[in-house]
Amino acid sequence: MTFNDFVGHEDAKLALILNAIDHNCGGVLFVGEKGTGKSTLARLYQGLLSADIPFVNLPLNATEDALLGGIDVEESLRKGRKVFQRGIFTRAYGGFVYIDDVNLLSPEILSLVLKGQYDGEYLGGRKELPVQPASYFVLLASMNTEEGYLSSHILDRFGMCVLCESLKEAAQKIEVMKRALLCDKNNMEGDGKLREKIYASRLALKDIIVPAEIKDHITQVCIENCISGHRGDIFIFYASRAYTAFIEEKEVTKEHVDKVIPLILLHRKRLLQQMEEERTEQSRQDNQPDEKEEKENSQKTAPDIAEGNENTSRDNGNIEINDLPERPRESKLAEEIFKPGQTFKVKRLTFRKDGKNRYISGRRTKTGSKGKSGRYIKRILSANNDIAIDATIRAAAPYQAARGRKERLLIHDSDIRFKQREKKMGHLVILLVDGSGSMGAQKRMVETKGTVQSLLIDCYQKRDMVSLIVFRKDRAEVILPPTSSVETASRRLREIPVGGKTPLTAGLMETYKLIKRVTVKSPETRFLVVLVTDGRANQSLSGTPIGEEIAKMTYLLEDLQFTDYIVIDTEHKGKFIKTDLAVHIASQLGADYYTIDDLKADYLTEIVQSKKSELF
């Protein structure tokens, strides 16, 4: 199978061809669901390129040394000084680096790759290429958004972005299957013509005329689309020039520019689009009261109506502020199960690194690493089967004469140094959810479940384990023991009913017991307790006053090792009525405090996938 044989995805192929013609086009990011042939296309592309152009696959577990070139042990020992060997950057010079599932690559490595792309400092100065590139290699990458996102400033580094959706038409699907049978037989000859054409376009590049009004058009387009930064303009310029060369014309026209624009603006424009959508969605929801809510409103008793009307009746500002917590209404409202509301992208929740070294991995918080995975941050003396060559050689150096060195370095056991590494891990996230009657008011539970659901999605992407505890009526219950199955968690979440009093202390107690239990079994675990409540505790566990009880419980919890707390306040923050009881609990726990709105990610910095058809 050859590059030409690949069915459909014309824009993806065009993007790759343009990058082969001009390395200034900035690389391509393929975004799409699994099994759409992203990796296959990259492999075929490798076959399309002429053999002297480097093409390096970057595996997900690549280390810094592998990128920059580490110490060549054999040579270093022989020569008695540090000898470096070529890293991926040097090998890829003038060619391509391909990263499958780039969103799973550790951020440190990814940022290094992005830097290395333009920063020659890391590289030896080889300058014999026909077209002198501004970048040292072109980055190709694929990602599946189910597995997490890339931040917009990383997206911006990619010149082009292509959505890979699976082909929907039966005829195309059949064609894909037929070609897949060919896939096993390698046939690189078939691309010869295209290869020649690319080479010719490459040579023609410098003679292509780009009229001033075209440059004007490019900047105009970028301004109209509110593209931040100037990378967009620059990449459009190079891409349209390469396209003109490819179709064997001499001068760039508006049509040529318009042809390449979608490739370059797709991932830059999306942010704005997303914001627009959110806004319209929001206003639509605001204007559309739910039937259920209306029914609920009609059942409301006197104090509720007062609260419901707070906007109208309290506008004069003279009304007395009612400091009392809203009265629980379990007696009036029957138990009810609310569906989760709208989900959203959760703000980045990370925590400080603690002192523990761990085997477990994940994507949330930094931790010292026990195994050989992770980034080498410093050398240590204690043995861990992970030898640091540089430090070992340094340690051996002063004794060489005394040991009677002739040829290679003489290393003794006492010289050997080891690596301390750092990586990211997931937490066990304990979601402690208030299921009391007060959460049913104004369908607060709908929003709350939407929030917890959003947190669950975030946990999935950060590879956390989750556990669910609900407190209501007279007790707290672990309705989901720790699991990595976020699906089970979200199923249980749906089933949580609302009604009854608020036994907050029981919830905290259950959390405490769970943490103790898990710590015995897996002492490496780092916990994150997310307390979702309006803070209106009114059911004591022991009969002592509720405030006192909470103080005791939080004191116990605060003392736990490797545990962080977050309080999410679900109280409806009216202009005048708010108790901020949750704020108090947060401070007792030493927790980070958020309202639901605080938790939403800023759309300027985070990106969410949307369908291409809606954009262009």
Next chain:
Amino acid sequence: MIFPFTAIVGQEEMKTGLILNVIDPSIGGLLIMGEKGTAKSTAVRALAELLPETVAVKGCPFNCEPDGVLCNRCTETLQHEEHPHREKKKMRVIELPLGITEDRLVGTLDIEHALKKGEKRFEPGILADANRNFLYVDEVNLLEDHIVDLLLDSAAMGVNTVEREGVSFMHPAKFILVGTMNPEEGDLRPQLLDRFGLCVQVLSLTDKASRMEILKRKAAFDAEPVHFAALWDEEQKSLSGAIINAKARLNTVEITDAVLERIVGVTSPLNLDGHRADIVMMKSARALAAFRNKDAIDASDIRDAAQLSLLHRMKRLPFEEIGKEKEKLLAALAEMRT
């Protein structure tokens, strides 16, 4: 002594899934979902035992195929010698332990050796052992995430690329991946599920007669394994012959447009991600037809292939319940019959 494959009672889907992967390894492995003690690992071991020997480059730690893609090492030796030395090897079942480290999986540089002796030595990992063998991963859903990523990456590419400090190495890693999981204990990310070619659900047999039969055969085997094996020898030979035959004539089975249309007819309404489902279904239908000694694929092959290749790919709405897929799949297949 290994329990004969043909003497395993029931679990036909699992057995077929394994056999199809042997006939066409590009199908991409088998995921077995289900309870403990349902002869999962026995079946894999027994099948490996039944298969004929393969030819490999002599002494190659990566078990290279003499006429296929070679590892860096074999490529180097081939520069001095004209032909690689060959040796015959039995297919093996390599087990992946749950607590495995990255280094042990992909291989690493033996740094201590390098420092003390002054020479580089690459220590091959499990993926090297697994090349052209079965790689059996018990409870694949409990493996550390980054390990699963690496594992499935190599499985998909057929190559293990190592780019770690001091090592840049590549060797073929084409193995038949057999994973087991109990979905109750946590699931596998959809992206990873999709990488497994086929998937079957196994349950313990509930009818009394089969359970009795299992007991009887196991007792007979434990008492006199050699004698028991002799009893099954004929069946074993005939299955082995059928597999070899199917492998040989795989490419002669015709895949007509009508067959492809039928496949698309099944998958299209299910709204699956990507094209892997179509491709795997086509390949397994072909392997089935070859195994059943037919020259063309018919409706029963497609139906059986669908059962094996679609279950784990059925799309769930975000966080929909797990058991739902089977119902949906059966409904889709029922439609096909009419």
